[in-house]
Amino acid sequence: MTDIEGASARLAREIGNVLERNPQSRNILQAFEPILQEKARLAERIVCKQIDPSAIDRSRLAGGIPVIRQTPLLLPEDPWEEIVRAVIPAIIQGFPALRAELLVLQKGIDDGTIRLSDFYRAQDGHPVLARWAAAIVVRQVAIDFLLWAAEKPVLENRRRTLQEVLSTSGWDRGYCPCCGELPSVAVIHEKIPQRWLHCSRCGHDWRFSRTLCPCCARESQREMPYFFVEGREQETAFICASCKRYLITVNHIGDLEEHDPDVLAMGMAHLDLLMQQKGFLPMTVSAWNVFD
Amino acid sequence: MEMTRRGFLIVTGAVGSGVALSTFGLDLGPVRAYAEELDKAKRLKAAKQVTTVCCYCSVGCGLICSVDKVTGKIFNIEGDPEHPINEGSLCAKGAGFFDLTEANKYRLRKVLYRAPGGMDWEEKSWDWAIPRIARLVKDARDKGFVARNAKGELVNRAETIAHLGSSNVDSEECWLMVTKARALGMVYIDHQARV
Numbered sequence: 001m002t003d004i005e006g007a008s009a010r011l012a013r014e015i016g017n018v019l020e021r022n023p024q025s026r027n028i029l030q031a032f033e034p035i036l037q038e039k040a041r042l043a044e045r046i047v048c049k050q051i052d053p054s055a056i057d058r059s060r061l062a063g064g065i066p067v068i069r070q071t072p073l074l075l076p077e078d079p080w081e082e083i084v085r086a087v088i089p090a091i092i093q094g095f096p097a098l099r100a101e102l103l104v105l106q107k108g109i110d111d112g113t114i115r116l117s118d119f120y121r122a123q124d125g126h127p128v129l130a131r132w133a134a135a136i137v138v139r140q141v142a143i144d145f146l147l148w149a150a151e152k153p154v155l156e157n158r159r160r161t162l163q164e165v166l167s168t169s170g171w172d173r174g175y176c177p178c179c180g181e182l183p184s185v186a187v188i189h190e191k192i193p194q195r196w197l198h199c200s201r202c203g204h205d206w207r208f209s210r211t212l213c214p215c216c217a218r219e220s221q222r223e224m225p226y227f228f229v230e231g232r233e234q235e236t237a238f239i240c241a242s243c244k245r246y247l248i249t250v251n252h253i254g255d256l257e258e259h260d261p262d263v264l265a266m267g268m269a270h271l272d273l274l275m276q277q278k279g280f281l282p283m284t285v286s287a288w289n290v291f292d
Numbered sequence: 293m294e295m296t297r298r299g300f301l302i303v304t305g306a307v308g309s310g311v312a313l314s315t316f317g318l319d320l321g322p323v324r325a326y327a328e329e330l331d332k333a334k335r336l337k338a339a340k341q342v343t344t345v346c347c348y349c350s351v352g353c354g355l356i357c358s359v360d361k362v363t364g365k366i367f368n369i370e371g372d373p374e375h376p377i378n379e380g381s382l383c384a385k386g387a388g389f390f391d392l393t394e395a396n397k398y399r400l401r402k403v404l405y406r407a408p409g410g411m412d413w414e415e416k417s418w419d420w421a422i423p424r425i426a427r428l429v430k431d432a433r434d435k436g437f438v439a440r441n442a443k444g445e446l447v448n449r450a451e452t453i454a455h456l457g458s459s460n461v462d463s464e465e466c467w468l469m470v471t472k473a474r475a476l477g478m479v480y481i482d483h484q485a486r487v
Binding site for chain 2: 023024025026027028031095096097098141144145192193194195209210211221222223224225226227228229230231233269270271273274277287288290291292
């Protein structure tokens with residue numbers, strides 16, 4: 001079995017495990033599975049211009065400036081057409097309602113109406129998206145979603161090459177040292193109950209204090225509130241009374257248990273719903289935690 | 293800056309953000325129904341974490357206690373990974389700390405007495421137990437008390453009574469117990485300080 005096949009089988013197994021515990025999340029998990037599978041394949045396969053780790057200023061990193069603020073992680077010359085050709089069928093499989101729009105998008109890319117590199121060359125990509133949407137009469141959200149899925153393998157590919165720099169940087173901030181995004185989910189381990197934050201954008205995991213809010217850095221030794229589901233104490237949502245944000249957290253996950261934090265987070269979408277109904281905001285918006 | 297949820301969703305930078313799943317034709321009915329069910333059954337519980345220090349020995353390991361916000365009861369105790377002494381790890385005693393709380397269903401809540409030669413335990417009151425323990429300790433101590441040894445040196449020791457500590461007493465309790473034992477003249481004192 002190749003690495004890619006092994007990763008694919010592992011992901012399918014993890015999704016199966018989460019579905020056993022959280023069957024109510026079946027639609028979400030089944031929709032995202034083809035995208036996650038394709039992302040894992042592409043992250044291994046695509047050839048991106050690599051960033052020289054020595055070009056990262058470690059002192060700036062130690063000072064809280066993430067890699068993406070030091071050097072671009074998404075380049076116009078990245079193989080966007082190849083990625084999008086692979087990603088579109090995966091999105092269509094998971095989200096059949098997007099089929100017509102994605103096929104139009106594919107046609108636009110094939111005939112040159114849409115040049116994805118323009119988006120990554122632009123200072124602000126939003127006018128570019130709006131122009132494309134108007135040119136091919138496709139909702140901007142559909143293009144946005146496609147780019148989200150296309151960016152993931154590139155960011156993950158680059159993050160892997162920077163792993164040594166990232167893991168030895170002594171990073172102690174609440175946002176991702178690689179892409180600067182706030183965490184989408186946290187995992188607390190069982191034996192040594194450290195909290196590890198996960199960035200769903202580039203896939204980086206980093207350790208973070210349990211007494212600090214990752215979003216506003218408020219420290220609270222005496223009262224760190226959270227919600228949990230009675231009888232399912234692994235499923236929790238830590239909340240910050242100061243900035244009114246929440247963070248989905250999987251508590252006491254076995255150290256030997258295979259887990260994909262994104263899959264775990266999707267399995268706990270009910271907690272996202274409940275927290276949002278209580279007036280809290282997610283620390284970051286992921287593709288699966290916006291409901292209305 | 294006052295920020296609404298919708299506002300927050302719109303201003304976050306990354307692409308693909310802020311798009312409702314239902315926009316893409318995803319049926320969220322089962323998730324909504326489950327969330328509603330949890331809410332109706334009041335299964336979503338509020339808790340808080342409080343940091344503290346283990347009382348067992350002088351090492352001073354950090355702990356995080358999870359407390360139910362409604363009942364005020366502790367329902368989990370674990371090592372504090374940010375604590376500089378233990379970095380989240382705990383010894384066997386510390387790891388079993390939760391059993392010291394009232395949540396431990398095996399914890400004795402009443403005095404149980406088994407008479408000499410008896411087979412059954414009887415429930416007794418503290419008013420009955422404490423004077424009796426004191427009387428028996430004093431009698432045993434007085435019976436074996438040695439004021440001077442064979443050489444005529446002053447020793448003031450009780451040789452017919454010993455004191456065994458417990459792994460479930462904290463540093464302050466240990467101090468009290470050993471002070472009491474020394475005051476009685478005990479020389480056979482042992483204690484399971486650390487496992």
